[in-house]
Amino acid sequence: xxxxxxxxxxxxxxxxxxxxxxxxxxxxxxxxxxxxxxxxxxxxxxxxxxxxxxxxxxxxxxxxxxxxxxxxxxxxxxxxxxxxxxxxxxxxxxxxxxxxxxxxxxxxxxxxxxxxxxxxxxxxxxxxxxxxxxxxxxxxxxxxxxxxxxxxxxxxxxxxxxxxxxxxxxxxxxxxxxxxxxxxxxxxxxxxxxxxxxxxxxxxxxxxxxxxxxxxxxxxxxxxxxxxxxxxxxxxxxxxxxxxxxxxxxxxxxxxxxxxxxxxxxxxxxxxxxxxxxxxxxxxxxxxxxxxxxxxxxxxxxxxxxxxxxxxxxxxxxxxxxxxxxxxxxxxxxxxxxxxxxxxxxxxxxxxxxxxxxxxxxxxxxxxxxxxxxxxxxxxxxxxxxxxxxxxxxxxxxxxxxxxx
Amino acid sequence: xxxxxxxxxxxxxxxxxxxxxxxxxxxxxxxxxxxxxxxxxxxxxxxxxxxxxxxxxxxxxxxxxxxxxxxxxxxxxxxxxxxxxxxxxxxxxxxxxxxxxxxxxxxxxxxxxxxxxxxxxxxxxxxxxxxxxxxxxxxxxxxxxxxxxxxxxxxxxxxxxxxxxxxxxxxxxxxxxxxxxxxxxxxxxxxxxxxxxxxxxxxxxxxxxxxxxxxxxxxxxxxxxxxxxxxxxxxxxxxxxxxxxxxxxxxxxxxxxxxxxxxxxxxxxxxxxxxxxxxxxxxxxxxxxxxxxxxxxx
Numbered sequence: 001x002x003x004x005x006x007x008x009x010x011x012x013x014x015x016x017x018x019x020x021x022x023x024x025x026x027x028x029x030x031x032x033x034x035x036x037x038x039x040x041x042x043x044x045x046x047x048x049x050x051x052x053x054x055x056x057x058x059x060x061x062x063x064x065x066x067x068x069x070x071x072x073x074x075x076x077x078x079x080x081x082x083x084x085x086x087x088x089x090x091x092x093x094x095x096x097x098x099x100x101x102x103x104x105x106x107x108x109x110x111x112x113x114x115x116x117x118x119x120x121x122x123x124x125x126x127x128x129x130x131x132x133x134x135x136x137x138x139x140x141x142x143x144x145x146x147x148x149x150x151x152x153x154x155x156x157x158x159x160x161x162x163x164x165x166x167x168x169x170x171x172x173x174x175x176x177x178x179x180x181x182x183x184x185x186x187x188x189x190x191x192x193x194x195x196x197x198x199x200x201x202x203x204x205x206x207x208x209x210x211x212x213x214x215x216x217x218x219x220x221x222x223x224x225x226x227x228x229x230x231x232x233x234x235x236x237x238x239x240x241x242x243x244x245x246x247x248x249x250x251x252x253x254x255x256x257x258x259x260x261x262x263x264x265x266x267x268x269x270x271x272x273x274x275x276x277x278x279x280x281x282x283x284x285x286x287x288x289x290x291x292x293x294x295x296x297x298x299x300x301x302x303x304x305x306x307x308x309x310x311x312x313x314x315x316x317x318x319x320x321x322x323x324x325x326x327x328x329x330x331x332x333x334x335x336x337x338x339x340x341x342x343x344x345x346x347x348x349x350x351x352x353x354x355x356x357x358x359x360x361x362x363x364x365x366x367x368x369x370x371x372x373x374x375x376x377x378x379x380x381x382x383x384x385x386x387x388x389x390x391x392x393x394x395x396x397x398x399x400x401x402x403x404x405x
Numbered sequence: 406x407x408x409x410x411x412x413x414x415x416x417x418x419x420x421x422x423x424x425x426x427x428x429x430x431x432x433x434x435x436x437x438x439x440x441x442x443x444x445x446x447x448x449x450x451x452x453x454x455x456x457x458x459x460x461x462x463x464x465x466x467x468x469x470x471x472x473x474x475x476x477x478x479x480x481x482x483x484x485x486x487x488x489x490x491x492x493x494x495x496x497x498x499x500x501x502x503x504x505x506x507x508x509x510x511x512x513x514x515x516x517x518x519x520x521x522x523x524x525x526x527x528x529x530x531x532x533x534x535x536x537x538x539x540x541x542x543x544x545x546x547x548x549x550x551x552x553x554x555x556x557x558x559x560x561x562x563x564x565x566x567x568x569x570x571x572x573x574x575x576x577x578x579x580x581x582x583x584x585x586x587x588x589x590x591x592x593x594x595x596x597x598x599x600x601x602x603x604x605x606x607x608x609x610x611x612x613x614x615x616x617x618x619x620x621x622x623x624x625x626x627x628x629x630x631x632x633x634x635x636x637x638x639x640x641x642x643x644x645x646x647x648x649x650x651x652x653x654x655x656x657x658x659x660x661x662x663x664x665x666x667x668x669x670x671x672x673x674x675x676x677x678x679x680x681x682x683x684x685x686x687x688x689x690x691x692x693x694x695x696x697x698x699x700x701x702x703x
Contacts, residue, residue: 041633043532175680203676208637210628213555214423214669218676220552221416237534238628245539245555245627247546267534267629 032073033092035103037080041234042105045310052314066325085109107131114143123337135360137402144359146317154185156365156392162193166226173230175204183230212242227254236264249273260368260381262308272379276370282309295348316347357396362389415550424669426558429565432661435642437616443652443702444589444609450515453639454522459488459621460630464535474540488618496610535630589702648690650697
C-alpha cells in the first residue's frame, strides 16, 4: 500500500512538472467560445461548422499559432433555445474569460448573443444564422456575419429566376421567420426585376412538417408555372422525397434554396428528384479550383466525409480570426473588431471579404439543377450559374436606413 | 384570400385519398397509445420515441440488407419486432414496478424515458438526416382523375384497414384480448379470478409499442428520419386519443380520420392557414364532447 501511494505521488509530481513546463514555454492561448445547437436536427449543420473550424485551428496551431499564442476553443450547446444560448454566452465571457464568441445556427439566439456582445464589447462571429437583421437593423461594430442572409438569398435567387420564362408563381414554405424571410426576399426582388409575375397563392406549413404530399397535391391543383419553396434545414429532405413520389418535379418546375446543397442531397441518395432548381453557397466539387480540391481532400481525410457549406464556414471563420489578430498586432477586442472589418482572405471558394459597411462577409451564390451523377452515391448540381457576392449584398444606404429605424 | 380557389372535384378526391393514407399512420400509432392508456393507465409520452426508434431501425435494417426491395420488406417486419422486444425488456425491467404508483409518477417516468431514448438515438445514429427508399414497385405515382397519387400512399391505404382488422381480431376474438379488455375495466376483479394481470399488462404494452414501431417503419419512406420526429407525432397522437375517447381503440380510428382529413382538406381549401384546421376540429369536438367522441375506458 505504502509503495503504491509513493508511485502515485511521483506520477502526479512528474505530470505536474510536465504541465508547468509547457505553460512556461508558451503564452496563454487565445480562447474562443462557441455557442451552437449541438442537439437535435440542426446538428447536421453545426457539427460541420465545428469540424471545419477545428481543422483550420489545428493547422494554425501547428504553424505556431497567432502572435506566438495557440488558439483554443470551448463549445457550449444552446439546444436551439434563446435562454440557454444567452446564459452559455454569459458563462463563456464571465467564467471562461473568452476573447471571442462564435456561433450559432438559431437566428434568435444569434441576435440575443449579439446584444450581449455589444454590451460586453466582445467580438461575436455569427456562423450559420441567416437573419438579415444580424448585420442589418441590429448590426453593431462587434458583430460579424460569416454566412449569407435571407436578403442576399432573395436578391440572388430573384436575379436567376427573372431570366426564366415563368409568370404564374406559387409560394410555399415554413411558417416561421426563415421561411417568410426567404419567400419575401425572393418575391419582392423578383417583382422588381420582372413586374409581370403573378402570385397565384401561398401555402404555409408548420416547421418540422413530416409529410408534404397533401401540400404538393394541392399546389398541383392550382397549376402554377413555377413554385418557390421556402423551407430550410430539416424540411428540404422530406419535401424533395414527396416531390419525387408525386412526380412534382416533372410537372411543375420549382425553386428551393439549399435544394442542391450536400446536406440535403446526401441523405436522399439516388432518391432525390432531378431537375430541381436550387441555390447553395458551396459544393465540394464546385468551384473546380485547386484550393477547393485541396480543402475537400483535407476535410475528407480528417473526418471521412465530404465537406458541406458549414465546414467551409467553420474553416474560413477560423482563418478570419487568425488573420484579424495578426493585423491587429495584439489580442484586444476593439483592435480585433477594427481589423476584421474590411479584411480580405483567401478561402476554398476564392477571395472573401468582410464588408466594412456592415461586417457582412461577401459570399457568391451558386444556382444549379439537381442531376444524377454516374460516379456519385447522391445527386449533384449541374448547369451551375455563379451569382457574384457583390450583386446580392444590400446597399450601404439600405443598411443605414435599416439601422436608423 | 385564396379561399377555395383551386377546389375542383378531382383535386378534392385526390386530397381526400392523400389525407386518408396519412390517417393510416396516425391511426396505427395512436391506437397503440390508446391501448396502453386504456389498459395500463400509462400516459406513455415515450410512445413517440418508439415510433422514432422504429423508423431508425427500419433504416438500419434496410441498409444492412442492401437497401433494395428485400431490405425494405425485411425492415418493415423486423423493425417493429425489435421495438416490441425493447419495450418488453423495458416493461419487465422498469414499468412493471411502477403500476401501483400514482399517474404523475408514471408520466414522469415515461417522460424521462423519452429524453433518454432521444439521446440514445443520437448516440447510435448521429445527427445526420436519414432517408429510406420505398421498394421500386411502390415508387412513383399513378394518376387518379388526372392527378398524381403516390403508389406508396396506396400501399398505406391497404395496410391501415389490415392493421385495424388485426387489432379487432386480437381484442375481440382471442382470450388474451378479452382478458385485457376486462383488465381495462376492472383489474382487481381480473386478478381476483386468478389471472396473472402482470403478464397481461406486459402483453398489451408490447402490442402498443409494436404499433408505434410499425408506424415508424411505415412512415420512413415518406419523410426524413431524424431526431425530433418523435415529438411532432406524440402531440398529434395524444390529441387523437383525447378526441376519440381515452383508451378506446375505435375512438383512435375516428380521431385519426378527423385529424388526418381536416388537415389535408384544409390544405386544399385554405393553404395559407392550413395549419389551424385539425386543431380547430379538435377544439370543436372537445366543446361538444369533452370526454371524447366514443366511450372512454377511464
